[in-house]
Amino acid sequence: MNTTVLRKDSSAPAEPVPAGPAAEHRARGGAAAATGRIALYALLIVVALGVLLPFVWMLISSVKDDRDVFTVPIQWIPDEFKWGNFTSIWTRVPFAAYLGNSFFLSVVITFLQVLTGSFAAYGFAKMRFPGRDLLFTGYIATIAVPWQAYMVPQYVIMQKLGLVNSYTSLILLQAFGAFGVFLMRQFYLTIPDEISEAARLDGLSEYGIWARIVLPLSKPALASLALLTFVNTWNDYMGPFIYLTDNRLWTVQLGLRAFIGQYDAESAMIMTGSVLSVVPVLAVFLLGQRYFVRGIATTGVKG
CATH class of the missing domain: 1.20.5 (Single alpha-helices involved in coiled-coils or other helix-helix interfaces)
Structure with a gap:
């Protein structure tokens, strides 16, 4: 042909x-x-x-009867939807207070980690001083140290300061993070040094360069760090479990665990509480996913 x-x-x-x-x-x-x-x-x-299958199962189980949650085979479409589970759970335990406590801690710690991480990363990336690289290497090496290794000394310090059973202890311990410094520094290295040099020649201080030039150019990395910090703080269980003893201060993770211990036979209500605890994290991720993907993709291009 x-x-x-x-x-x-x-x-x-x-x-x-x-x-x-x-x-x-x-x-x-x-x-x-x-x-x-x-x-x-x-x-x-x-x-x-x-x-997604486990999350779909959890969502469907939250509107079932207790006896239908663990049926074999799985009943994907219940005979009757129990929408009342999402209203009755608020009266069983102070779930709204737990959500509010988690949101407060997550927002405050996220703000402080983004602030301190971006500020320290600017010094490591754009300023020159003796021992800079050695200090950065030593600081980043702390990521490899497991939290269990210094958990007891931290608690002793907070106890001697009288900060146990307060949000201040959690905020002070989590306001600084080596991972945030590493993430922001890698992104700052992609910003040309000529921009900072030109700003210095124009008389702008280092604080001004950081706040007026570097931060506006780093929105993707800031969003990535904020999202990761918010999710980690929201899902943190051991920290609040160790430092918070008052029920009024409990986060949603502690409240949900106490609810499971008290109503362990009510499987549908447990699934309802789990769904409610996931919704804020899902909303934050959906709002910031565009910046998160861009920040992860551009971080580490230059090292």
Whole structure:
């Protein structure tokens, strides 16, 4: 079969040109690439469904009767939806207070970690002083030290300061983070030093350069750090468990664990509380996912 294609030439009229083996090879390569993309997307969809399946089961179980939660096989569509579970849980335990406490701690700690992390990272990335790299290496090395190794000394210090059973202890211990400094420093290294040098020549102080130039350029990295810190603080269980003894100060994780211990037979209500504890984190991630993906993608380009 004699197949021809048209070649477009600006200086001559189009003439039929025989299609050789190269064109057929390119066509086969394009078809193979398209098939590969379809297979990849299908695999990603299967993996995503596998990851989301437990959350879907939890959501459906939150509107079931207790006896229908752990049925075998799983009943994906309940005979009757118990929407009242989402209203009665607020009267069983002070769930609204738990959510408010978690939100307060998460917002305050996130703000402080972003502030201190970005400020320290500016010094390590854009300022020159003796021992800078050695100090940064030593500070980042603390990430490798497990929290259990210094958990007891921290508690002794907070106890001697009289800060146990207060939010101040958690805020002071989590207001600084080596990971945040590392993340922000790697992003700052992608900002040309010429911008800071020009600002210094114009008479801008280091504080001014950080606040007026570097921070506005670092929104993706700031959003990434804020999102990661918020989620970690919201899901933190051991910290509040160790330092908070008053029920009025409990976070949602402590409140949910106490609810499970008190109403361990009411599986549907436990699922309802779990769904309510996940909703704030999901909302924060959906609002900041665009900046989060951009910040992770651009962090670490230059080291």
